[in-house]
Amino acid sequence: MILVNGQSENRIEIVDRGLQYGDGLFETLAYRNGKFEFLEAHLQRLSIDCQRLNIPFVDLDLLRQELTSISTDLTENTVVKVIITRGSGGRGYYADNSLIPTRIISTHPFPNYPESYQTEGVAVRFCEHHLSESTALAGVKHLNRLDQVIARSEWSDQAIAEGLMFDQHGKLIEGTMSNIFLIKSGQLYTPKLVSSGVSGIMRSQIIKLARKNSIPVSELATLVKSDLIESDELFVCNSVNRIWPVKHIIDTKQSFSVGEITKLCQSQVAKALD
Amino acid sequence: MILVNGQSENRIEIVDRGLQYGDGLFETLAYRNGKFEFLEAHLQRLSIDCQRLNIPFVDLDLLRQELTSISTDLTENTVVKVIITRGSGGRGYYADNSLIPTRIISTHPFPNYPESYQTEGVAVRFCEHHLSESTALAGVKHLNRLDQVIARSEWSDQAIAEGLMFDQHGKLIEGTMSNIFLIKSGQLYTPKLVSSGVSGIMRSQIIKLARKNSIPVSELATLVKSDLIESDELFVCNSVNRIWPVKHIIDTKQSFSVGEITKLCQSQVAKALD
Numbered sequence: 378m379i380l381v382n383g384q385s386e387n388r389i390e391i392v393d394r395g396l397q398y399g400d401g402l403f404e405t406l407a408y409r410n411g412k413f414e415f416l417e418a419h420l421q422r423l424s425i426d427c428q429r430l431n432i433p434f435v436d437l438d439l440l441r442q443e444l445t446s447i448s449t450d451l452t453e454n455t456v457v458k459v460i461i462t463r464g465s466g467g468r469g470y471y472a473d474n475s476l477i478p479t480r481i482i483s484t485h486p487f488p489n490y491p492e493s494y495q496t497e498g499v500a501v502r503f504c505e506h507h508l509s510e511s512t513a514l515a516g517v518k519h520l521n522r523l524d525q526v527i528a529r530s531e532w533s534d535q536a537i538a539e540g541l542m543f544d545q546h547g548k549l550i551e552g553t554m555s556n557i558f559l560i561k562s563g564q565l566y567t568p569k570l571v572s573s574g575v576s577g578i579m580r581s582q583i584i585k586l587a588r589k590n591s592i593p594v595s596e597l598a599t600l601v602k603s604d605l606i607e608s609d610e611l612f613v614c615n616s617v618n619r620i621w622p623v624k625h626i627i628d629t630k631q632s633f634s635v636g637e638i639t640k641l642c643q644s645q646v647a648k649a650l651d
Numbered sequence: 652m653i654l655v656n657g658q659s660e661n662r663i664e665i666v667d668r669g670l671q672y673g674d675g676l677f678e679t680l681a682y683r684n685g686k687f688e689f690l691e692a693h694l695q696r697l698s699i700d701c702q703r704l705n706i707p708f709v710d711l712d713l714l715r716q717e718l719t720s721i722s723t724d725l726t727e728n729t730v731v732k733v734i735i736t737r738g739s740g741g742r743g744y745y746a747d748n749s750l751i752p753t754r755i756i757s758t759h760p761f762p763n764y765p766e767s768y769q770t771e772g773v774a775v776r777f778c779e780h781h782l783s784e785s786t787a788l789a790g791v792k793h794l795n796r797l798d799q800v801i802a803r804s805e806w807s808d809q810a811i812a813e814g815l816m817f818d819q820h821g822k823l824i825e826g827t828m829s830n831i832f833l834i835k836s837g838q839l840y841t842p843k844l845v846s847s848g849v850s851g852i853m854r855s856q857i858i859k860l861a862r863k864n865s866i867p868v869s870e871l872a873t874l875v876k877s878d879l880i881e882s883d884e885l886f887v888c889n890s891v892n893r894i895w896p897v898k899h900i901i902d903t904k905q906s907f908s909v910g911e912i913t914k915l916c917q918s919q920v921a922k923a924l925d
């Protein structure tokens with residue numbers, strides 16, 4: 378099911394700036410057990426990202442209403458993607474503020490990853506493609522996603538669940554579709570997104586929950602491969618898959634067990650969504 | 652007029668990866684005085700860029716044929732944009748090689764810039780937004796164009812024809828829609844596109860023509876603002892506007908006259924296209 382500006386529709390104008398320039402943003406929400414998870418956090422991030430790109434989309438109430446409306450037809454767990462583009466038109470790259478943003482809501486089957494990904498963990502690899510660096514775009518969940526596409530094309534082995542990405546200087550940033558946390562001596566560490574990366578909703582919820590539960594958590598701009606190897610526990614996370622412990626880094630032959638802090642984070646997220 | 656995969660159509664599937672991820676490339680061609688300018692160079696660059704992004708689009712003959720076919724209906728100078736996306740589908744960022752690329756050809760009125768832009772030159776400004784850096788994407792004319800959109804949104808004064816862009820380290824790269832050449836002591840210099848920028852067709856033609864005419868030309872990865880200020884002549888270029896001498900940099904109050912090397916480049920380009 379796809380809604381474009383509230384109407385059932387599976388196509389979009391070619392002149393839409395989302396296609397022409399990747400001039401827009403997106404959110405990927407989990408609709409699980411009859412509700413949208415962290416809905417308000419997603420809407421708030423979307424609003425902040427629109428401000429960062431100066432896309433004049435303000436009608437969060439309308440979007441919330443449309444999401445609620447489509448959810449009445451959802452009979453099972455569903456991934457719901459929201460795209461906001463700056464709209465159609467403008468002269469080349471230039472767009473004045475009169476453009477009306479395009480609002481797209483689409484529903485997708487939940488990915489059928491094995492349950493063991495949550496309980497036993499996943500194998501990950503290092504991506505050869507490095508993330509672009511831009512302080513102005515860091516953190517924003519925008520539609521310029523070639524880095525992720527190129528990185529994700531590096532492997533087809535389904536036994537590898539995720540690829541870890543580094544910036545142009547070899548600093549650890551995130552997975553192709555997830556953020557990453559390292560655990561060392563009972564403390565959580567996650568890359569600080571200064572010049573690359575997406576500031577994921579699950580990432581920010583985990584930081585919030587950790588602080589609430591007095592688990593020390595730090596964002597560091599200096600993490601590199603050796604920090605991964607020296608970690609006690611590792612996990613990747615996103616809104617749909619929640620927390621996947623990392624059990625194995627293919628490139629290093631390094632293995633990890635599913636540790637106590639990871640399990641605590643998993644249970645805290647589950648509890649927050651009960 | 653828009654053709655999608657050879658059919659008249661003004662919309663595209665929402666699931667197309669061009670919209671979802673900016674997963675594609677484009678070319679902007681000038682159809683002027685009854686012919687496509689530097690058509691083979693555009694097709695060759697498109698082919699190289701497809702290889703760099705691993706988009707399996709190979710049918711240049713078909714594209715050439717479609718362009719020739721639509722040109723029979725063109726009665727005046729026209730901008731023709733070609734977009735190639737990786738196609739529709741895939742599982743998230745992952746796309747296997749079975750996807751069929753989407754081919755979009757659209758025609759647009761020639762921009763009505765004053766004739767004086769060619770003869771007397773243009774005013775330019777420095778953009779505050781800096782270009783993303785990625786060695787893997789540098790040079791490629793891909794659909795991830797948020798940097799240009801953000802930079803071009805910085806001004807609306809129509810007296811300013813172009814904005815000059817710098818990378819994350821303050822190195823001069825290009826204009827929002829053009830490449831740039833500096834002239835000092837009879838020599839041409841243009842930024843080397845190591846980690847940012849688009850390798851423009853007009854840029855490469857100018858380099859080729861300069862070498863043919865024994866004008867020394869160097870690509871430098873070290874150009875900064877002071878090099879602009881210390882230049883004897885400056886010009887920006889692209890396939891549609893050809894060569895615009897820079898007569899004024901707003902931010903520095905610096906002025907330049909339209910010099911002999913600039914005029915020589917203009918006449919060489921015109922001659923190559925006669």
